[in-house]
Amino acid sequence: MTPPFRAGLVGALGAPALAMGATFLAFGAATAEAGLGLGWALAASLLVYGMAGQVVLLQLVALPGGAGALPAVLGATAANARFFPMAVAIAPLLGGRAAGRRRWLAAPFIAITPWAAGMRRLPALPEAARLPWFLGFAHASWIAAAAATAAGHRLAPHLDPALRAALLFANPLYFALLMAADLRVPAPRRAMLLGAAAAPAALLLPPAWGLLAAGLVGGTAAFLIGRR
Amino acid sequence: MTEAELALALTALAMLGLRLAGLAVAGALRPDHPFIAWAAAVSGATLAAFVVLAVAAPGGMLATVPLPARLAGLAGGLAGYALLRGRLLPALLCGLAALVAVRWIIGG
Known part of the structure; x- marks a missing residue:
């Protein structure tokens, strides 16, 4: 080892x-x-x-x-x-x-x-x-x-x-704490905030697809804003 | 093989395929390629959406925990994290304790 x-x-x-x-x-x-x-x-x-x-x-x-x-x-x-x-x-x-x-x-x-x-x-x-x-x-x-x-x-x-x-x-709380630690770094912060903002869109879709859609929409928006 | 076993075997193969495909695609790109930055942004956003949904509108058994208790769990965890200067384990336990306490108080 x-x-x-x-x-x-x-x-x-x-x-x-x-x-x-x-x-x-x-x-x-x-x-x-x-x-x-x-x-x-x-x-x-x-x-x-x-x-x-x-x-x-x-x-x-x-x-x-x-x-x-x-x-x-x-x-x-x-x-x-x-x-x-x-x-x-x-x-x-x-x-x-x-x-x-x-x-x-x-x-x-x-x-x-x-x-x-x-x-x-x-x-x-x-x-x-x-x-x-x-x-x-x-x-x-x-x-x-x-x-x-x-x-x-x-x-x-x-x-x-x-x-x-x-x-x-316990699991979502653990990830919330990890994200709180990352809020100081601009790129992850943008992805997090836009992912959180896109979360309600997930409720319009079946549960299996909702998370995927929210991540794609929020993440792509964060990526595009970051490149400007 | 039962239907449950077949579904599990096929899902396991699909999961491995997704993971290998990700490593293969990234291996063919420069580390600073925009696609890799996009993938990191989508992963981070997915994680954030997962947390927001688990607190605000969970499915399954977590939905049996009343909203005030879920919010207390999140607030307790974050407060613990700030007060304990970023120590994860005690902060996690603070959050779970807050959830259980509020659930017990409101009797939900």
Whole structure:
């Protein structure tokens, strides 16, 4: 374990793991209630690894009679379509030529929590340390997500609905705090403010598509204003 | 394979495809290419919209938490963050405590 990998691993423990774990715990409980097995719950958490898409997938496959696989796949993919721009944005920070082909190792872990941490921390690290730091952070987050999903699945009958609802708030609150920290930097500030302003537009669309639309509209407006 | 398993397998493949496509596209561009700045702006805006929707108009179980409690959670977290000079974990716990307290007080 190299020092940057270990630093990333340690960086994920604490607030990031807690915020993410709380949400995955609630997700694990919801899968158990829908009658899905632990294997399904873990595979959804580790391979989809994006809560908005996981929730859409769960809602559609758990419908009485089933919604059909295709609508579920399309809905979940739309809900997590942000992974594409997030991967584009973080790619130049993953160590450039020093990382070479190893940067593909980062692919399965590009999700909101590691992405937000990476965008903040990677620019300050030496190029050679960036990919190992990201992978360390990502592995700790991934393991926390799996452990929380399994715990939620097992503990579902004991988790009071009010508690589960409160747990679901941990993740958006964590991102709100990260954004508060970024408000001093002009480009992220513009994207945030315009994304927040575009959020009501999401209410006009089905939930799976609303977030994608708000992000595209707000982000594109922020980008265009920034170029003027 | 059940329908739930098939849907999960196909979604997992689509997710990996999105992530790999993003890395591949960025790998073919200069780091200062406008497309990369656009992608960062869209990602940041998506995150902000996600937070606003979770507080103002959530779906699913979070909708069972009354709006005043959600607002208290956000305000408590941000206040904790400002008072504790940017320490995330205690600020997060402040916010969740505020949410639970207000929910208990209003009995929602």
